[in-house]
Structures are given as C-alpha cells and as structure tokens.
Amino acid sequence: MDEGRRKGFATRAIHGARTPRIEQETPSVPIFQTSTFRFETAEEYAETISFRRPGYTYTRDGNPTLRAFELLMADLEETESAYSFASGMAAIHTVLTTLAAAGDRIVASTELYGGTYSLMANVLPRYSIEVSFVNPHDVDAVAAALAGAKLFYVETIANPNVTVSDLEALGGLCREAGVSAVVDNTFASPYLCNPVAFGFSHVIHSATKYIGGHHDLIGGVVCTTGEGMEALRSTVIETGGTMAPLEAWLCMRGLATLPLRMERHGSTAQALAELLEAHPKVERVHYPGLASHPQHEVAERLLPKGFGGMLAFEVAGGVEAGMRFCDALELAWVAASLGGIHTLVGHAASTTHRQMDPAARRAAGIGDGLIRVSVGLEDPEDLLDDFGRALEKA
Numbered sequence: 001m002d003e004g005r006r007k008g009f010a011t012r013a014i015h016g017a018r019t020p021r022i023e024q025e026t027p028s029v030p031i032f033q034t035s036t037f038r039f040e041t042a043e044e045y046a047e048t049i050s051f052r053r054p055g056y057t058y059t060r061d062g063n064p065t066l067r068a069f070e071l072l073m074a075d076l077e078e079t080e081s082a083y084s085f086a087s088g089m090a091a092i093h094t095v096l097t098t099l100a101a102a103g104d105r106i107v108a109s110t111e112l113y114g115g116t117y118s119l120m121a122n123v124l125p126r127y128s129i130e131v132s133f134v135n136p137h138d139v140d141a142v143a144a145a146l147a148g149a150k151l152f153y154v155e156t157i158a159n160p161n162v163t164v165s166d167l168e169a170l171g172g173l174c175r176e177a178g179v180s181a182v183v184d185n186t187f188a189s190p191y192l193c194n195p196v197a198f199g200f201s202h203v204i205h206s207a208t209k210y211i212g213g214h215h216d217l218i219g220g221v222v223c224t225t226g227e228g229m230e231a232l233r234s235t236v237i238e239t240g241g242t243m244a245p246l247e248a249w250l251c252m253r254g255l256a257t258l259p260l261r262m263e264r265h266g267s268t269a270q271a272l273a274e275l276l277e278a279h280p281k282v283e284r285v286h287y288p289g290l291a292s293h294p295q296h297e298v299a300e301r302l303l304p305k306g307f308g309g310m311l312a313f314e315v316a317g318g319v320e321a322g323m324r325f326c327d328a329l330e331l332a333w334v335a336a337s338l339g340g341i342h343t344l345v346g347h348a349a350s351t352t353h354r355q356m357d358p359a360a361r362r363a364a365g366i367g368d369g370l371i372r373v374s375v376g377l378e379d380p381e382d383l384l385d386d387f388g389r390a391l392e393k394a
C-alpha cells in the first residue's frame with residue numbers, strides 16, 4: 001500500500017480491523033465470524049480451495065471455529081472426523097443422500113424422530129430411494145431386511161417411548177451384511193454412549209439438544225470414520241447446510257459441561273420416573289432406568305454412565321387428561337425440543353409425531369395420551385412437586 005497519503009475514512013473503516021496474532025491460548029475458542037479468508041497469492045488461493053494446502057477459503061467449506069467444534073466432537077465420539085451442520089435434519093439429510101442414491105434401499109427403525117420419519121417416508125421416495133421400516137428390537141426382522149440394503153438407520157434411545165436399541169447386536173448384523181450402520185445418538189449424547197465401538201460408521205446428533213444444552217441454538221453434527229469422510233465433506237459443501245460460527249462456539253461452551261449436565265438430567269429423571277410409576281393416576285412410565293422398561297438390561301450394558309434425561313408416561317384418562325396435566329404444570333414448560341436446562345413436556349401424537357399416520361404411530365407403540373418429558377436442570381424437589389401437583393389436577 002502507498003504509505004505516503006493517509007487512506008480515506010471508508011477504506012480505514014474497512015481495512016483497519018485486523019485479527020490480532022497472539023501466541024497465548026484462551027479458554028474460549030475465538031468466534032471467526034467471517035465468510036471469507038485472505039490469501040497472500042493467487043496460487044495459494046488455488047491450492048487451498050482444492051484442499052492441496054491447509055487453510056480456509058470460505059465458511060461454507062470450513063471455518064476455524066467450526067473446525068475446533070468438529071475436532072472436539074470427533075474426539076468425544078471416538079471417530080476420525082466430524083462435520084457440523086445448520087440443524088440435525090440437515091445432518092441427517094446429508095448422510096442419507098451421501099450414502100444412498102436413486103435405486104438404493106435404506107432400512108430404518110420404526111421408532112424415529114418425527115422429522116426423520118417424514119424425510120424417509122415422504123422426501124426420499126421422490127428421489128427413488130426406497131425405505132423399509134423395521135422393528136429394531138426384532139433382530140431376525142432386521143437381519144432379513146438388511147439383505148441388499150445400502151444402509152441401516154436407528155436411534156440409540158428413541159422418541160418418544162425412550163426405547164433403547166441394542167447397538168451391539170445391530171452393528172454386528174450390519175457388519176455381516178456389509179451394510180453401512182448409521183445412528184442418531186441425540187438422546188444419549190456422546191457422554192452416555194459412543195456407537196462407533198459397535199461398528200457404526202456415522203454417528204449423528206441434533207446439537208440443538210444436549211450438546212448445546214441451553215435451548216439457544218439449532219445445529220447438527222455427524223461424527224464419522226474411514227471411507228465416509230471425503231464423500232460426506234463434498235456433499236456438505238455442495239448442499240450448503242453449514243453450521244454458523246457462533247453456533248459452533250455455543251456448542252463448545254455446552255460440551256464443556258455435558259458430563260455434569262447429563263448426570264444431573266439422569267438423576268432427576270430417575271427420581272421423577274419413580275414418582276410417576278408409583279402414582280395412581282399414571283398408567284405407564286417409560287424410562288430406561290426403571291426395571292419395568294422393556295430394554296432395561298440392554299440399557300445397563302449400553303449406557304453404563306446413566307440413562308439420560310428423557311422419559312415418557314401415560315396419564316390415566318387418555319388425551320384429555322394428558323392435555324389437562326400439561327396445562328396444570330407451572331415450572332415445566334409445554335414446548336418443543338429437549339435436552340436443555342428447562343424441563344419441557346409435550347403430547348407426542350399431536351406434536352412431535354404428528355407427521356406419522358395413526359397406524360404407523362400405533363405400530364411404533366405411541367399411545368394417544370403419551371406425554372414426553374425432557375427433564376431439565378431445576379432443583380429436583382421443585383420439579384417433583386410440580387408434577388405431583390399437576391397430576392392431582394389431571
């Protein structure tokens with residue numbers, strides 16, 4: 001630059017702000033709130049954009065704050081790499097459309113997050129990807145469905161009945177059949193379960209939930225290993241569902257307290273599940289920490305550090321009593337989402353699972369009066385009081 005004449009106000013306002021180069025570390029990773037990165041030479045730009053040289057080109061293709069979050073996630077999930085996304089659904093869509101193409105068949109669990117079910121039942125068939133839904137607890141049915149399939153998709157702990165899939169058995173079946181094994185590990189979080197240990201090549205999270213943990217962001221992440229990595233990166237870049245730098249920063253901030261949060265979510269959920277199970281106005285409680293849970297033993301093996309913060313229950317009196325119960329709560333909120341500091345409740349059939357037709361819903365064991373609870377981090381006594389009071393009014 002010409003040093004002789006002082007640049008004009010606009011030029012100085014634009015070029016005056018520089019990233020300080022410092023040698024010290026900070027406990028908080030800087031937020032690189034930038035869309036682009038400068039190169040010293042045109043050749044350096046050409047080399048970097050082709051991934052022949054380390055560096056960053058454009059935030060949709062990569063950003064240091066995203067990278068820090070991705071490396072942290074890969075470490076916590078015990079995978080080689082991770083990619084971050086604008087939402088859990090963007091992550092799921094990218095994995096499915098990277099691994100499967102027109103003419104392929106996917107095998108998926110019948111027990112799925114509503115949005116994932118809708119993507120598989122309504123969107124993928126438009127692109128000639130066929131989906132067979134199978135009961136993940138019926139090992140023989142899964143083995144039969146896997147023949148000739150491209151990938152298998154399951155949730156570690158599934159919406160809304162908080163069932164637990166035997167990832168060890170399912171991963172083994174996929175290995176024998178030569179089928180890619182994909183798991184949505186959102187409800188467990190990387191603290192309670194690392195599915196790569198069981199042969200799963202793609203571990204997906206809605207980072208909106210326990211990873212963020214504070215109901216203040218939308219995000220997704222895929223942790224992967226081996227051959228899948230390059231293919232996934234290229235779909236991420238071309239489809240554009242990239243996470244924003246601030247969200248990646250919030251996710252790292254959330255992960256720092258994940259173990260403490262998961263332990264508290266789990267201990268309060270256990271106490272609440274026991275209170276509900278003993279209550280005369282409750283017909284049924286679904287929580288993997290209860291001996292009455294159908295996969296309690298699978299859960300003890302798969303989730304040795306705790307059973308998580310999600311539970312569901314059926315209030316006697318069906319839909320109306322369930323709605324009255326929700327309306328009578330004062331501390332717990334009626335709201336979408338899960339995995340954060342506030343306790344949230346919702347009626348499954350009319351909300352999270354509305355996209356499923358009633359027959360599919362019944363096949364997945366979702367009762368009409370089922371209430372799903374994401375147990376937050378409030379004082380356990382206050383929460384138990386709130387649920388007890390609301391049950392009296394239900």
Ligand SMILES: *Cc1c(COP(=O)(O)O)cnc(C)c1O
Nearest residue numbers: 087088089113184186206208219
């Ligand atoms: C919320 C959720 C998703 C979707 O994630 P978004 O971040 O809302 O797009 C997928 N799977 C499970 C199990 C979820 O709870």
